[in-house]
Amino acid sequence: MTDELQLLDETVRAIFAKHFDRDTRAATGREFPRELWTVLDKSGLTALGDVESGAGLAELVVLARAVGRAGAPVPLVESAGLAAWLVTGAGLDLPPGLTTCAAAHPDDDLTVVRAGDGWTATGVLHRVPWGRDSDQVAAVATGEGTTFAVVLPIPDDLRRGTNLADEPRDTVRFDGVALAADAVAPTAVDQDALRERGAVLRAASMGGAMEAALELSLAYAGEREQFGQPISSFQAVQHHLVAIAEETMCTGMAVQLAVSASPEQTSFAVAAAKNTAGCAARIVTKRAHQVHGAIGVTDEHALPWSTTRLWAWQDEFGTTRDWAALLGRGVLADGGAGLWPRLSASAGTGEAG
Amino acid sequence: MIEFRPSGLTEDEEALRAEVREFVAEEFPSGTYLPELGINAGADVEFSRRLAARGWIGMVVPQEYGGPGRSATERFLVVEELLAAGAPVGAHWVADRQTAPVILSFGSERLKREFLPRIVGGDAFFCLGMSEPDSGSDLASVRTRATRTEGGWLLNGSKVWTSGAQYCHYVMTLCRTSPQEGRKHVGLSQLIVDLTSDGLTVSPIKLLNGQHHFNEVVFEDVFVPDHMVLGEVGSGWHQVTSELAYERSGPDRFLTTFPVLRYFLDFRDVAGPEAELRLGALAARYWVLRNMSLSIARSLDGGEVPAVEATLVKDLGTSFEHDVLDLVRDLSGGEQEPGGDLFDQLLAEATVTAPTFTLRGGTNEVLRTVAAKHLLREKRRAL
Numbered sequence: 001m002t003d004e005l006q007l008l009d010e011t012v013r014a015i016f017a018k019h020f021d022r023d024t025r026a027a028t029g030r031e032f033p034r035e036l037w038t039v040l041d042k043s044g045l046t047a048l049g050d051v052e053s054g055a056g057l058a059e060l061v062v063l064a065r066a067v068g069r070a071g072a073p074v075p076l077v078e079s080a081g082l083a084a085w086l087v088t089g090a091g092l093d094l095p096p097g098l099t100t101c102a103a104a105h106p107d108d109d110l111t112v113v114r115a116g117d118g119w120t121a122t123g124v125l126h127r128v129p130w131g132r133d134s135d136q137v138a139a140v141a142t143g144e145g146t147t148f149a150v151v152l153p154i155p156d157d158l159r160r161g162t163n164l165a166d167e168p169r170d171t172v173r174f175d176g177v178a179l180a181a182d183a184v185a186p187t188a189v190d191q192d193a194l195r196e197r198g199a200v201l202r203a204a205s206m207g208g209a210m211e212a213a214l215e216l217s218l219a220y221a222g223e224r225e226q227f228g229q230p231i232s233s234f235q236a237v238q239h240h241l242v243a244i245a246e247e248t249m250c251t252g253m254a255v256q257l258a259v260s261a262s263p264e265q266t267s268f269a270v271a272a273a274k275n276t277a278g279c280a281a282r283i284v285t286k287r288a289h290q291v292h293g294a295i296g297v298t299d300e301h302a303l304p305w306s307t308t309r310l311w312a313w314q315d316e317f318g319t320t321r322d323w324a325a326l327l328g329r330g331v332l333a334d335g336g337a338g339l340w341p342r343l344s345a346s347a348g349t350g351e352a353g
Numbered sequence: 354m355i356e357f358r359p360s361g362l363t364e365d366e367e368a369l370r371a372e373v374r375e376f377v378a379e380e381f382p383s384g385t386y387l388p389e390l391g392i393n394a395g396a397d398v399e400f401s402r403r404l405a406a407r408g409w410i411g412m413v414v415p416q417e418y419g420g421p422g423r424s425a426t427e428r429f430l431v432v433e434e435l436l437a438a439g440a441p442v443g444a445h446w447v448a449d450r451q452t453a454p455v456i457l458s459f460g461s462e463r464l465k466r467e468f469l470p471r472i473v474g475g476d477a478f479f480c481l482g483m484s485e486p487d488s489g490s491d492l493a494s495v496r497t498r499a500t501r502t503e504g505g506w507l508l509n510g511s512k513v514w515t516s517g518a519q520y521c522h523y524v525m526t527l528c529r530t531s532p533q534e535g536r537k538h539v540g541l542s543q544l545i546v547d548l549t550s551d552g553l554t555v556s557p558i559k560l561l562n563g564q565h566h567f568n569e570v571v572f573e574d575v576f577v578p579d580h581m582v583l584g585e586v587g588s589g590w591h592q593v594t595s596e597l598a599y600e601r602s603g604p605d606r607f608l609t610t611f612p613v614l615r616y617f618l619d620f621r622d623v624a625g626p627e628a629e630l631r632l633g634a635l636a637a638r639y640w641v642l643r644n645m646s647l648s649i650a651r652s653l654d655g656g657e658v659p660a661v662e663a664t665l666v667k668d669l670g671t672s673f674e675h676d677v678l679d680l681v682r683d684l685s686g687g688e689q690e691p692g693g694d695l696f697d698q699l700l701a702e703a704t705v706t707a708p709t710f711t712l713r714g715g716t717n718e719v720l721r722t723v724a725a726k727h728l729l730r731e732k733r734r735a736l
Contacts, residue, residue, distance in 0.1 A: 268640075328629030344437075
């Protein structure tokens with residue numbers, strides 16, 4: 001990590017530590033932690049992905065990882081990492097308030113048509129993160145044979161849903177909603193590009209959640225005694241801890257590779273990152289809970305803050321299986337001769353070290 | 354938390370890789386040969402000499418000792434191309450991977466001058482005298498002992514699983530040079546022993562498929578001159594454990610079964626949703642493991658000793674080598690025919706020698722225990 005990224009990481013960690021400690025978690029329960037969001041907003045982090053800010057994917061991966069590590073129920077990835085990037089990248093201003101982003105759901109079908117000076121939007125966005133808590137949602141729409149970035153007001157009659165971590169995933173419907181001229185602009189970002197970016201950032205958050213699960217498991221195994229000794233002295237438990245560490249490292253590496261990938265490598269590296277995170281999530285959740293015993297499945301324990309997210313996030317922005325299939329089609333297309341050059345392609349742009 | 358940094362390649366490194374890739378493509382056109390399986394590769398002395406002629410053995414040896422003075426990363430790039438093609442790297446393998454770096458680190462000036470140029474030239478091949486009939490993963494319990502004699506040491510004991518002792522010139526032997534009193538890690542030394550010494554016998558221990566890879570090496574009053582002690586007398590344990598970062602995390606720990614996958618794609622019709630899904634996940638794992646392994650080579654060049662990372666990569670990589678075979682077997686379907694075409698022969702050999710992947714160099718179970726203790730220690734320190 002460069003010094004700048006290190007500093008960003010420390011800043012975000014400090015905010016979560018101060019404004020989202022155990023007591024705050026307990027007090028807010030499953031409600032949206034408004035105070036935390038206000039602090040993040042005032043610090044400028046919620047708009048970090050603004051293309052004018054100079055922050056790139058590496059910075060946003062730091063944010064995403066911190067969200068996962070803290071288990072914080074806030075749409076920081078959606079706001080900073082996706083909405084700000086999509087909207088400002090299309091030359092639009094990011095409106096005030098909380099702007100979430102559509103989740104590039106495969107069933108989304110938003111279209112826009114011109115109407116006078118402005119536009120009208122029609123279609124459905126499925127499982128929008130924190131839709132109910134947001135003022136507007138950024139999304140990709142089609143129309144006039146091209147792709148547009150749009151900012152839509154959240155309608156009152158959304159259909160509430162959640163993921164396995166109780167994070168809001170609300171489906172919103174637009175039926176000829178009028179939009180101002182400055183809420184729509186052509187973009188080079190299509191649904192696939194939005195899904196790719198979302199996948200890298202979710203994988204980064206998953207890596208953060210795995211780090212938290214690893215930390216908790218190491219601490220618990222070191223202090224919990226059974227048969228007169230800490231359970232960390234049992235080889236069976238040690239092997240669980242090592243497997244958790246290994247998968248956490250693989251996920252971190254896969255995410256970093258996606259960040260440093262050259263443009264022609266991006267789709268492979270992104271698919272590998274989300275697939276790796278998904279495969280790792282299964283191993284980490286199973287083994288971390290096994291280390292913790294029954295206390296780990298209680299509502300008061302911190303472990304579920306990680307594991308419920310890992311269960312949920314592996315399906316978001318493309319499932320583990322979706323990304324495996326995409327990679328596999330590439331392998332089959334390359335054939336035997338193409339496999340090794342593909343797997344050993346240099347990560348990044350040739351910068352050593 | 355342990356973190357791996359992705360490592361791109363410099364222009365020089367890319368050029369080296371292109372050169373090796375061209376060499377490998379000429380030497381090993383797909384389908385014209387039976388690939389070798391990683392460290393199980395047989396010895397082909399002529400091939401080793403051709404590599405040596407290009408400066409690709411003992412690459413980390415500096416110019417003053419006859420080597421090209423290249424980096425661990427450059428060696429990584431050469432070796433991974435050879436392993437991916439299933440090249441017969443057996444003869445020089447240990448000398449290149451392990452002996453050259455440890456002689457550089459611990460050897461006397463005399464040992465450096467005597468051995469490094471010969472390793473680089475493909476003229477001195479080494480094997481490892483570590484395990485014994487009663488010492489496998491518990492390496493510090495070795496009982497082979499050397500006792501003082503005029504001008505050197507008298508060596509007695511026996512070593513097993515000594516790969517390549519039938520064609521190597523020297524065996525790097527871990528032995529006890531002072532009786533065990535208290536801690537068993539104290540009083541161990543490493544001796545370089547000439548395999549043609551009087552009193553030394555090499556007998557084959559055949560693999561379950563009849564292949565001759567392993568040996569038993571017995572020492573009966575074998576004389577080893579003083580100057581053939583590597584490093585300090587009594588510091589063998591420290592030296593052996595410091596080799597581990599080199600030994601554990603290289604491309605040989607995840608590429609052993611790669612040629613099987615390559616031949617599978619080359620010589621069988623592979624298609625369909627199951628193949629896509631499983632090959633996709635496999636490709637992701639290769640990608641991540643290779644980059645972690647490369648990242649460790651880069652750390653070694655930076656003067657770090659990422660021993661625990663290397664341990665974890667070895668555990669992951671060697672377990673993964675088995676997964677590759679499971680996948681190929683599932684997708685290829687039907688009964689195995691060891692006497693079939695090149696792919697069949699390769700898959701058969703890989704299947705029956707697979708148990709060695711997760712045993713050699715310390716069993717994965719022991720590696721995990723070592724890694725867990727480190728992680729727990731770090732955690733306690735952080736609390």
